[in-house]
Amino acid sequence: MAVFAPPGKPIIRLLRAGCTNRPFYHVVVQPHNKDVYDETMTLEQVGTYDPMPNANNEKLVAFNFDRIRYWLGSGASTSKAVDQLFGICGFFPVHPMSYITAQRNRKSIAARAEAAAKEAENKAASESAEEKQS
Amino acid sequence: MAGMASKSVATLSLTFRSLAALRRKHPSPAFSYFHRSFADAPSASDVALSQTNDGTAAAETPPSQPARSSPVELLFIRPDVQQILSRLTGRKMEKILSRRQVKDLRRSEVKLLTEDQLNRIREEKLREMEERLQMPPVLPARQPREQVIVKDPLLENYDAHKHVFMDITYGVKPRNRKGYVRELDGTLRTVTWEELDRLNNTYFPVEGRDIDFPAVYEEANLQAALDKGFHEYLLGRAVVQFEPDNPDYIRVTRMIYEHIDTHRKYDVLDSTRFMGGLVFYLVSQKKADNFLMRLLQNNRMDVVMDLLQLHYILHPEKADAFQKAFDGSEISAVKYYIESEAVRKGNLELAVQAYQETLRQQREAGATESGDSDQAKIRANV
Numbered sequence: 167m168a169v170f171a172p173p174g175k176p177i178i179r180l181l182r183a184g185c186t187n188r189p190f191y192h193v194v195v196q197p198h199n200k201d202v203y204d205e206t207m208t209l210e211q212v213g214t215y216d217p218m219p220n221a222n223n224e225k226l227v228a229f230n231f232d233r234i235r236y237w238l239g240s241g242a243s244t245s246k247a248v249d250q251l252f253g254i255c256g257f258f259p260v261h262p263m264s265y266i267t268a269q270r271n272r273k274s275i276a277a278r279a280e281a282a283a284k285e286a287e288n289k290a291a292s293e294s295a296e297e298k299q300s
Numbered sequence: 301m302a303g304m305a306s307k308s309v310a311t312l313s314l315t316f317r318s319l320a321a322l323r324r325k326h327p328s329p330a331f332s333y334f335h336r337s338f339a340d341a342p343s344a345s346d347v348a349l350s351q352t353n354d355g356t357a358a359a360e361t362p363p364s365q366p367a368r369s370s371p372v373e374l375l376f377i378r379p380d381v382q383q384i385l386s387r388l389t390g391r392k393m394e395k396i397l398s399r400r401q402v403k404d405l406r407r408s409e410v411k412l413l414t415e416d417q418l419n420r421i422r423e424e425k426l427r428e429m430e431e432r433l434q435m436p437p438v439l440p441a442r443q444p445r446e447q448v449i450v451k452d453p454l455l456e457n458y459d460a461h462k463h464v465f466m467d468i469t470y471g472v473k474p475r476n477r478k479g480y481v482r483e484l485d486g487t488l489r490t491v492t493w494e495e496l497d498r499l500n501n502t503y504f505p506v507e508g509r510d511i512d513f514p515a516v517y518e519e520a521n522l523q524a525a526l527d528k529g530f531h532e533y534l535l536g537r538a539v540v541q542f543e544p545d546n547p548d549y550i551r552v553t554r555m556i557y558e559h560i561d562t563h564r565k566y567d568v569l570d571s572t573r574f575m576g577g578l579v580f581y582l583v584s585q586k587k588a589d590n591f592l593m594r595l596l597q598n599n600r601m602d603v604v605m606d607l608l609q610l611h612y613i614l615h616p617e618k619a620d621a622f623q624k625a626f627d628g629s630e631i632s633a634v635k636y637y638i639e640s641e642a643v644r645k646g647n648l649e650l651a652v653q654a655y656q657e658t659l660r661q662q663r664e665a666g667a668t669e670s671g672d673s674d675q676a677k678i679r680a681n682v
Contacts (some may be wrong), residue, residue, distance in 0.1 A: 224462055224463070224503065225463050229466070233469075258481075275457060
């Protein structure tokens with residue numbers, strides 16, 4: 167006897183489309199208990215997200231806020247990626263992971279800058295030592 | 301209770317005041333100009349607010365005189381200006397209804413009609429023609445619209461690329477769409493006009509509109525194209541490519557108008573939808589002398605009078621003196637204009653004299669014929 171699961175609560179999440187090595191995400195509303203890539207189950211597409219920056223160094227994101235508000239009002243949840251995007255654009259408060267990512271990036275940039283500076287110092291020191299020898 | 305009430309009223313008026321100030325600083329989108337009535341005076345609420353704030357009378361010009369500080373382009377949409385420009389456009393049927401490039405070819409239809417039906421179709425076609433002669437709007441250049449929403453230094457270096465968000469809600473006009481940018485340093489702001497144009501082009505492309513800035517509208521290329529005579533094509537393409545208040549559009553159209561004026565090629569735009577814009581530009585910049593000369597040489601005194609009327613609507617400083625001269629005669633009005641406003645006085649005066657000479661010759665020719673003309677016979681019989 168087949169068991170038909172009722173459609174689950176809607177969730178707003180990213181659906182990866184595009185091609186190999188060229189991702190492009192559709193922001194879709196789907197029942198949470200269905201496979202993301204079972205596109206026939208998609209309730210609605212409410213936006214797009216292009217993670218590849220364009221010629222102006224921009225990552226383009228489109229949101230149909232009118233419909234997003236409708237689904238959120240109907241009890242839809244959001245995936246973590248979508249939460250972060252909403253936070254970046256100011257629709258939601260900024261997600262804590264965005265702050266953490268930013269902090270980690272700043273740390274690694276600083277570390278790399280320090281390492282580069284140290285290497286330059288060492289190089290300059292070794293060159294001056296060579297000059298003194300010769 | 302009274303204290304609380306006055307506090308809430310004070311807060312309300314503060315909000316209205318700041319909103320009014322914000323509205324004055326960032327004028328509403330250009331399309332609202334079409335629905336605004338043309339007093340250049342501030343609205344009653346603005347005056348009332350400024351009076352309550354300062355306690356002194358607002359230093360605004362009375363509604364009868366247009367304010368000097370407002371851009372002259374706002375006068376374009378006035379009904380009397382529109383009528384004058386429409387008359388100045390001309391209605392050369394052979395040019396308007398000539399063969400042109402269309403998207404879909406249609407077979408010609410042959411119908412058998414009564415007089416009534418034929419007249420109705422004629423009227424319909426005339427209405428279509430008037431629609432095709434509708435002038436593209438002349439607007440002042442748009443002001444910067446971007447505003448910082450929040451500065452968030454903790455989000456600096458979140459990514460090596462900025463994020464640009466667009467609200468693709470259905471049913472919103474392209475100019476009113478909302479866009480937001482999260483910069484690399486964490487600042488969240490609204491989009492600039494250029495970014496909004498680009499985003500609209502990406503998500504809501506318009507047929508005939510190029511994605512990148514067309515190379516033909518760069519200065520050197522534009523000059524070359526104009527020298528080859530592509531005025532009407534370039535103007536039509538600019539109307540599709542740009543918004544009317546885009547500074548690029550204004551620069552391109554002005555360059556085209558200047559080229560036409562320099563080379564006296566007014567016939568190129570005659571009976572097209574762009575003639576109104578050309579004349580409005582020339583008169584508003586007080587560069588209409590060459591055009592006036594051409595009209596006088598062609599004995600178009602009716603058009604000359606329209607042109608002068610337009611001049612004194614756009615530059616009303618000496619309108620009263622002109623009105624007095626106009627009450628005298630048309631020629632005296634033209635002479636007053638030449639004396640007071642024109643730059644190429646000598647040539648224009650010669651042209652007026654030539655026109656008067658032509659009139660005199662026509663009158664004499666008419667007088668010699670009138671003795672045995674058909675009209676005289678009919679008049680005699682009646």
